[in-house]
């Protein structure tokens with residue numbers, strides 16, 4: 001059993017991570033700006049108020065945990081630009097305050113920086129809306145930041161496939177490091193259910209500390 005705190009626990013991806021972890025017998029603390037937004041009750045679920053951009057809040061959420069997951073996002077590119085790399089910095093600062101007692105960090109990343117079968121990063125795909133590219137770049141900046149602090153905090157960034165949507169839990173997926181996972185029909189996708197499974201699999205069997213990986217079908 002692991003103790004897991006999740007920032008963004010009310011979001012599309014975060015709430016699946018919470019459910020997957022609870023279903024697998026872990027103790028979960030859902031960290032949300034507004035605790036009334038978490039309506040689920042479960043004997044192994046605690047709810048804590050917290051802001052990912054506040055290092056002191058991160059320290060409080062992380063204390064006594066085995067893993068801290070961040071699944072935060074904004075509504076648009078401006079929200080992401082204000083949130084994603086700054087949240088990585090605040091998470092690292094908040095974990096630093098706990099020294100050797102700090103839990104490991106798993107950040108939900110973005111697919112944009114992944115290498116496509118054509119060789120270039122996904123964000124160079126012609127025709128992508130500017131707003132989408134800016135969100136992808138925000139995740140790229142956060143990943144660059146984590147790679148620069150390598151060694152100080154035990155971080156993992158998990159990039160979804162190009163598409164991630166609510167669906168079914170197949171219980172199977174493929175992983176790669178920096179290459180986009182593409183299926184036989186050329187589609188890069190994963191359900192939020194299987195993405196959450198991959199997060200909890202990584203918590204139970206750490207295989208990507210200090211690096212980014214991705215999951216897809």
Ligand SMILES: NC(=O)c1ccc[n+]([C@@H]2O[C@H](COP(=O)([O-])OP(=O)(O)OC[C@H]3O[C@@H](n4cnc5c(N)ncnc54)[C@H](OP(=O)(O)O)[C@@H]3O)[C@@H](O)[C@H]2O)c1
Pocket residue numbers: 007008009010011012013014031032033034037050051052053071072073074075080083084108109110111112135159160161162163164
């Ligand atoms: N293909 C891809 O690469 C791909 C696709 C989808 C998503 N993503 C990434 O995955 C992440 C999560 O996406 P999502 O769709 O699950 O997001 P979402 O549904 O919009 O949820 C975002 C969550 O972040 C929380 N949050 C925002 N600012 C916060 C703050 N300052 N402190 C604490 N919590 C905060 C929100 O909490 P409140 O309830 O307090 O607002 C909410 O729970 C995003 O970064 C997104 O870019 C990547």
